[in-house]
Amino acid sequence: MAIQGGLPVRAFMHARGLNRYKSCPRGCTTDETTYHLFWECAYAQDLLKALSTELGAWIPTTCITADSVMYGLFPGSHALGDLQGCWRLLCCLKDVLLFSRNRLVVGKKETSTLVCRKMIHSLLRDYAALDGSDDDSDDET
Ligand SMILES: [Zn+2]
Numbered sequence: 001m002a003i004q005g006g007l008p009v010r011a012f013m014h015a016r017g018l019n020r021y022k023s024c025p026r027g028c029t030t031d032e033t034t035y036h037l038f039w040e041c042a043y044a045q046d047l048l049k050a051l052s053t054e055l056g057a058w059i060p061t062t063c064i065t066a067d068s069v070m071y072g073l074f075p076g077s078h079a080l081g082d083l084q085g086c087w088r089l090l091c092c093l094k095d096v097l098l099f100s101r102n103r104l105v106v107g108k109k110e111t112s113t114l115v116c117r118k119m120i121h122s123l124l125r126d127y128a129a130l131d132g133s134d135d136d137s138d139d140e141t
Contacts, residue, residue, distance in 0.1 A: 007034050007098065025105050037101060038094050039066040043113075047093060050113045051120065058086035069094070093121040 005012065010032035013019035024032040026043050038044055048069075052061050059078055064086075067073040072087045097117045100111035 005034055007036055007037070009037055009101075011036075025101065033047045035066065035070065038097055039069050043100075044069075044093075044097055046113050047097065047116050050117050051089070051093065054089055054120075055086060061126065064090075088127060089120070089124065092120045092127070095123060096120050 008018075009017055010025065011037070012033075013024045014022035014031075022031045024030055024036055024041055026038070026041060028041055030036050030040065048064065055061050055064055059074060059082055060076075063074050063076050063078075065073075065075065068086075069090050072083075072090070074083060074086070085117045099119070100116055103109050103111055123130075
């Protein structure tokens with residue numbers, strides 16, 4: 001749904017007459033689109049920076065672009081395992097960004113970057129357990 005722009009973010013809901021507001025609930029002056037939620041918003045960028053060590057273990061952080069986050073497209077050539085690991089991490093990032101956004105909009109509760117990072121690590125462990133792969137990303141601090 002994120003790729004197709006079908007997530008119920010404010011701009012999507014506003015365009016369909018389902019929400020009065022279309023700006024980002026985090027106080028940005030920009031419309032809250034899927035692109036804004038996952039890439040453009042300062043909150044998303046802060047979380048990406050907080051995950052730079054984890055991302056850098058797979059792919060140089062300079063290779064993480066908006067297209068990487070949105071579509072899994074990475075500039076340069078990388079090993080398949082690195083691409084898969086990075087994409088999994090970015091998908092967990094998007095899950096947590098959407099969760100924290102909904103928590104803010106519906107529950108009026110902020111979620112800190114630290115808590116988001118811990119949630120991402122937890123999701124990564126869950127996915128590793130589900131597919132039976134080893135996951136050495138539990139060295140969080
Ligand atoms: Zn924003």
